[in-house]
Amino acid sequence: MLINLSGVDKDNYTLSILKSLEKHNSGSLKITVVMGKTAPHINSIRQFAKTAPFECQVLVNANNMAELMAQSDWAIGAAGSTSWERCCLGLPTLLLVIANNQRTIAEQLQQVGAAISLHVQEIDTPKFTECVAFFRQPENLAQMSEKVVRLCDALGAKRVAQHIEDLTKNEDFANIRRATLDDCRQVFEWRNHADIRQFMFNTDELIWENHAAWFAKQLGNPDFIMLIYQVNGVAQGYVSFTRQSENIWEWGFYLAPTCSRGQGSRMGRLALAWAFAELGAAKIIGQVLPHNIASLKLHEKLGFFRLPEKNDVAQFELSLDKCYIKKQFHSRFKIE
Template sequence: MKVAFRADAAVEIGTGHVMRCLTLADALARAGAACLFVCRDLPGHLLPAIEARGHAVHLLPAAGDFVPRAGDPPHAAWAATPWERDAAETAAALASFAPDLIVLDHYAFDARWEGVAAAGRRLLVIDDLADRPHRAEILLDQTLGRRARDYDGLLPAATLRLLGPAFALLRPEFAARRAESLARRRAPRLSRLLVAMGGIDKGNATGAVLGRLARTALPADLSIDVVMGGAAPFLDAVRGQAAAMPVPTRVLVDVADMAGLMTAADLAIGAAGGTSWERCCLGLPSLTLVLADNQAGIAHALAGAGAALPLGRAEAPGWPERLAAALADPPLAELAARAADLCDGQGAERLCHVLRAGGALSVRPATAADAPAVHVWRLAEGAARYYRQGQVPSVEGHVAWFGRALADPARLLYMVGYGDLAIAHVRFDRHAVDPASADIGICVDPRWRGGHVGRGALAAALDAAQKAGIRTVIAEIHQDNAASRRAFEAAGFTPLAGDGAFLRYALVLGSVQP
């Protein structure tokens, strides 16, 4: 498999787009893929870092002054050149490589660029903004709280939408350190503080944070680690500040083991960007500063989930006082638990399963080994209120029921997924008086909910049921389960008479919507 990446790093853009693409490229390379990065020659590009990871790079020529035009995307200036030129240069760079897949992670480009540079090729778009149209087969947006409807009208209806921090592209060392990191959060105390405002930090938020910390009452045994990139324009100034801090403070540049550093930290002060998900994976309590417009939504969502304390925008007044107040008595244990619930560090592996499967779902018969996973999915927060029985049985009770259901010839139990990764369980209970009719039940892994993935799983299972001789399917859905109702209606189910809080739908197979 050949995969090409179009992403840039620069003083204006930061390093996050290239770094998360590197994470995906590394994961694909471990599975045998060949990866090529196409990057513009901009101040602060990461050509050496990409090559050090073993990937090929094609550097597009430096561009002159570019003034975005009417109709260009809001971040068009980040391309430093008109999209038409970039698309043509990218297409030329990819001609001899002939990639099977193009990955675009760039706010400056939209469907017009994609129609030229990715014409005739599979396209994965990585986005965080939902502010411009795309023509991708797969879209990944790791933003907390992102919903499929945010991209309605911006994507083809058939585009697979992978949404939320479950798909955050983190290097494998974060998942590897997760258990160790969470274990040390059980008896928290503030003795080691991490300050990480991004690889570039063009506005020197790091210096502003250190300035405030120098004037704040800190624990006597506190030590501070400051992380910066080698291309950060204020690196020398920050080193000078660190030397004058009232507590031991070291400045670490181009850190190779960020997961280890975060694991050892008790609290982080960081930008509300992509590193938020690294901190969440390790349960690292955080105070977040907004350094760019696209970080505001992340900071708000993290605060709403109780996973971080927001300090506000770096250029706005008031955040230094909020920082001092938060340090006086930070709720470390609560923040750690809420953060860890949001991201497990497996996003790159999930995406690789999708890509290796060509984005196509497969269906297999369920086995007894699937019972524990399905039980965990059923325990997802809030799901039980949609069940007629109102609660989920114990794992022992569920496993016993699952075994009986597998042995019942009137029941069909399926697992739907990408390759060997199951993402949904679907059950059909044949009617005794008409075995060609069946009731349906579906349970989707909560990490895959919210992006229309459940609709694809439903369609795949219905196709399997039709092949097994089922002609009519009846669904019973709680009236408040709006997402499930929309999924079944999109599949062609039509309403029947209801039963109290539960609505009944029917579908004659053969009328399934594509």
């Protein structure tokens, strides 16, 4: 029999199980207990195993769980995600519900005859004794094993991967990366385009030599960060973050003049997620000229709070503790 109640078992339910088995004439059992290396009660389990009336080995941080499951006739385990691993190997199990989020798994497996479920508080009760007696009957184990093995075919990960691929194969892949010297010319051409210059505080065309020197210098400036937004590996936008204080950064951005519609919010989400995660920013601020309607709408769409204007310039701020940018988008898009 295999006993595994998660890696930690902070309440030492494992010892309660062993003591209950000790009471119920379980001398012929051969038990393997598996615990995580951070489990706080390893010593008490090892101490019990030394004098147990049945054969009992205690393994810590085992790396051959599949083998141990395959070698076992039945198991006592928590009704967590390991339940599906046991199903994959056709292992009949007495499931113990340790947390509320395990109830659904336990109920569903019991409903189809793939396990018997008990609440962990029922370990030292007649109900537990009845369950142990059930699992010690070979014909019961054989019948349950047949039902268990039908549930999982070990191809679930492949199905999930295929489903994700099907969902995303028609979508463009977008990411944010740090700017390099190779981006200097592209950023220069974007910045000097009339469609972009009209929304700049300085609408003059840049001089290449001055821009190249400035760009090279800023690459080494820890208080001024330049990012490039890419779609399918092609640069499509520029974002900068300028440090205002320790955790406050001001951002600026523009898309390539030829960029398709709808990329602004995508670039914005990626850039903000990057700033909160990589710069440790607590607040991002932005300034927008009143005639830049698209940027005004984008700031509002991204969740920025609009402040009173200064010198006829719209002021925005976004605080990490008042938004979900980092949580939502750091995992959704690739951030380098």
